[in-house]
Amino acid sequence: MFPMPIEKWKASNRILYKLSLPVALLIWLLPILAVLVTSVRSTDELMEGNYWGWPKDFAMLANYREALTASPMLHYFWNSCLITIPSVIGAIALAAMAGYALSTYKFRGNTLLFATFVACNFVPQQILMIPVREISVSLGLFNTVSGLILFHVAMQTGFCTLFLRNFIKQLPYEMIEAARIEGAGEWTVFYRIVLPLIKPALAALAVLVFTFVWNDYFWALCLTQGDDVAPITVGVAALKGQWTTAWNLVSAGSVLAAIPSVLLFFLMQKQFVVGLTFGASKG
Template sequence: MALTPTAPLRKRATTAAFHLSAGSLAALWLFPIALVLVTSFRTFDDIAANGLGSWPRSFSLDNYGQAWVDGGQQQALINSLIVSVPCVLVVLALAAMAAFALSRYELPFRRTMLLLMLGGNLLPPQILLIPVSKLSEMMGIYDKLIALIGVQIGFGVGFYVFVLYGFMRAIPVEIQQAAVVDGAGPWQIFWRIILPLAKPALAALSALSFTWIFNDLLWAITVLRSDSKMPITAALIGLQGQYVSMWNVIAAGSVIAAAPTVAVFLRFQRHFVAGLNLGAVK
């Protein structure tokens, strides 16, 4: 059936409308971020005299120095990295080994263990705040970073096992059978065959888990008390209390807090998209 003369015009109009609406939504989403970035470089006198939403008439890097040193962002960022990096490495290592065993071998109560792991992630964390706080006190690790690391690993490993289970189960069993014929043991199969094939899934989960752990606030204020041990998210709240109306310093602290996760996202952005489909194949 031949296209009518108005069909190309209609198609171009539809395409233009789509790009216009998508561009408008993107600009609307980016506007607050741009406002925070611009505010972080303005002086307090400029904001006080002309208003927060006015055109900037000043430029200064002193705001970042105040947030970094006087606001405690430096130590808070170190604390966040001390917690986030080991958590990501340990939780993915444990999850990968557990998912390998559950997906490649007929273990007893395999489905029950998977359902328990999934069910644990469905519990609202608010009902566990007091038990976790009391347990950390009984173990003598309350107000220590190791307590926060343990909590993040304990509550994260179940979800990552469930996701990696779906990915590893989709790997053809013939690959494993060929390795067994060649004399490979379970550890060699896991390390040399399954783990390299699961790199896309692990990369996506690494970026996601780093973002979740780095941005977490709830568990930090549950098992930590000292200001010197708080991560960047809790320190940002303290910064807002310290510099109540100095929006330029607060904006600079927000940029510092967001920088690591933005860097990780830009590095692994392809895997973020691929990660949306992880575990979907049964």
């Protein structure tokens, strides 16, 4: 029923596993390594066709400086912050309240409502492109920061509710009942008891949602036009030329765009791991 621990494997299987793991890791990291190496190549090397060899001339400072100055990269970065941070806060706040209600209250339609949250996570986002764009245009939210925030909050709340509802469901219900008997209101129970207990889950969810929203390119391209509210993912695409593309600049811009997500993960790595394993064991 459960996978056998590695320590109980046959010796030959353990050796094969240890040999194949670095190979699989190298294959998975190869595109990232290629982008990192290309971001420090000079334009002359790329014109000569040196795409995969070791760089002869390191032009890291020149490439990253030009990536920042050749396009309004800092403006794109600021737009991404304006879009991502409120989206993360809004989605987690709504999901925490919805997850608490779905896991604590027993009412008619509870299961159906929860199933709706679950089902929405399986809807391909591409089929929503035309109706979402038409709705944003009709409401005057097209090409606005508030429109992107509302969209991401709506899209991420379903996944966040599914995530948090399961965590809150694992909390001892006796604590909530005891707080109610002592006279605590529902908001007091939610803020003083439930939220402190699910902080690891909230931290893990914040990292995930931040990564989803920050790295979004599809919806940023569908719901924006021009450079006014375009996030950094669209800004990296602006580094491509009309006739030729300086891939070293595009790679440098891609690395700059990925830094916040990677940095956030390493800063909150402990909380992220604790949140994902929260409630996984009893004792």
